[in-house]
Amino acid sequence: MKCRQYNVKIFEIGLDDPNSFRDFIDANLVLIKNHLLSLKGTLDETTKEFLDERGLKYVCNMELPLPGRGVNEFCLTKSDESSDSKAEESSSVITDEEPEEFKMDPLKIVKGPLRSGQYIQHNGDVLSTDRINSGAKIAAMGSVVALGKVDGDISSAGDCIIITPTKKGNILFHGTRIDGEKLIFPLNLIRFEGDDIVIKPISKKEFN
Amino acid sequence: MSKVIAVISGKGGVGKTTTTANIGLGIAMQMKQCVVVDFDIGQRNLDMILGLENRVVYDMVQVMDGEAALDQALIRSKANRNLHFLPASQTKDKSVLESAKIKQLLDELKKKFEYVILDAPAGIESGFEHTIEFADSAIVVVNPEVSSIRDSDRAIGILDSKSQLVKDGKEVEKKLIINRFDPDMVEKGEMLDSDDILEILGIELLGIVPEDKGVIDASNQGQPIIMNEKSQAGKAYKRISKRICGNKTPIVKPKASKGGIMGRLKGIFS
Structure with missing residues (x-):
């Protein structure tokens, strides 16, 4: 079963x-x-x-x-917009505009280390070039690319997560927790293939 | 030019106050005029570690409120004439601190001293935020353990967002002291190594203070360990103080002992 x-x-x-x-x-x-x-x-x-x-x-x-x-x-x-x-x-959750297509915010780049207690919530893709320390969190409606060591939390509802190996990080892809033991490649690509979430290696050359 | 340095850690009990007392005295030993200020309102400890508890008459809150003159509240150290101490109030709480009054106090202290060292309270609440608000730089004290490192990481994050320098578009200089470092435990894999800590926190190393049982006794006696010429921790604090004063003293990483009596004998004859 x-x-x-x-x-x-x-x-x-x-x-x-x-x-x-x-x-x-x-x-x-x-x-x-x-x-x-x-x-x-x-x-x-x-x-x-x-x-x-x-x-x-x-x-x-x-x-x-x-x-x-x-x-x-x-x-x-409308009166509750100041929530x-x-x-x-x-992310503009409440709007008067008729959304003809999904509007994602531009790519957010996090340059320095994301420290404990710091929280990035973004309605779009996120690129983190440095460490994501324990107690820090990224929650993105788009994809997340984390090039530094990840000891914190990442949650993505986008096309993919690209991440270095981590055993301490709490990684959620579309609400599904990714087992750190399976992140065995130097750079791991997490994405859907059909209904299944797959983890594949990605070379830095390919990434560039 | 005078410099305000906040000694922070996030977590309590890592040796922040001990570090403040020792580097304050160390800077004074370098013939620099230095004042250490206890910002831990309601939980004053620095006076005891400096052996000055029976000389406290006025405190910084009274100075800020205009109830006492700064010179009345400042206490000159018995150990070194270049070191002064400004005590915290023991009867009030952290809510009495106000930004404008703190700035005024620090401006006055900067006129009198080359180094103003602020001993921050543990935690990241208002007392901590007031301590870092007008600091030119910060010394982050950590123990080689994960909870201390995570709390320090949090404290650095707050420092980088709430200090006045950052609000003015500048950067706050941050340096790290790894306290209570035990190389034997590191060698056994029971303690984080300094390189791991530096990688996580991503700030410059100011010094490593080895675990030294003499520190507790020295604190209890009101004689900071830096006064003990034989103590390894005292020597480490001396080197750190020299670096703060701009001397290019190399960082010494404590080495593991060679293990047991036989190992030590081998070490002697090798």
């Missing part, structure tokens, strides 16, 4: 106002496209078609085994 454990990010959203719901989904599609939606309320046919058209995965009115912690609330009204959520500071 094959058994896998995944860390899944779930967005729990109310269906009280279908129009607001659809606006919210379109505005935040880049953030939620790779995550599971837990919908609360009545799912009408129009909304169902809307979700299916965008290829979103969802469950409706399911009791989730949430322990009551680690829940971030996203608000729909102190760090995700909202760095």
Whole structure:
């Protein structure tokens, strides 16, 4: 029997106002496209078609085994734009613009060592040229390339992670924890092949 | 030109106050006018390590509040006339510190002394932030253990974001002292080597102080270990103090003993 454990990010959203719901989904599609939606309320046919058209995965009115912690609330009204959520500071989660395509922020380059307690959250790709120390974290909606030693945390929802070997780092690719024992190459390329996450060597020459 | 140096660590109990006392005295031994300031408001210890606890009358908070003149609060060291000490308040807490008053105090101290050494409190709370706020440079004290290194790394990150120099677009000079280094444990693989620590923290090494049981007794006696000519830790602090004063003294890495009585005998006859 094959058994896998995944860390899944779930967005729990109310269906009280279908129009607001659809606006919210379109505005935040880049953030939620790779995550599971837990919908609360009545799912009408129009909304169902809307979700299916965008290829979103969802469950409706399911009791989730949430322990009551680690829940971030996203608000729909403009007056709540001043929320102190760090995700909202760095990536425009709430917008009036109609998103015709996914808008990712430009590449973020982290030049010095990322020290304990420092946290990079970026709606795009991240390139770290130096160490990522224990207690530091990079969370990117895009790919992450880490050329220095990684003892901290990396989370990527992008196309790939390129990383040096690490046994201390906590590496999450699309919510799935990557076993450090499998990062055996001088430079490891982590990406999807079909539904499977694969780790392949990448030469620095190839990388250049 | 006067220089304000903050001695920081992040983690408590790594030897920050002991280091402050020893390098303060070491700088004074180099014939430089030096003052050590205890910024650990409410948990004053530097007075005891310097053997000056019975001479404290006024403290820095009283000076900042205008209740005492700076000269009234400054205490001249018994060990060296070039060294002065400004005590922390023991009865108040860190919330009494205000940026403007600290700047004014440091400006006054800079007029009187070539080196102003600030002993930061442990942790990364407001007391720590006030200590690093107006520092020209920082000495980071670590023990060769992962928790100390991670906490120091955190403290360096805060230093690099919250000090006034950084806000003005400049860089704060940071140097590392590895304290309580035991080469025998390193050789056995039980302790991180200095190269590993330097790689993680990525700052310049100022010196390595070997583990020395005499340090505790010296602190208890109020006579910093640097006064002990035979102590290896004392010698290390002397070299560090010379480097702070601009002398090009080579860094000496403590070597492992040759193991047991037989090993030592072999060492003598080899």
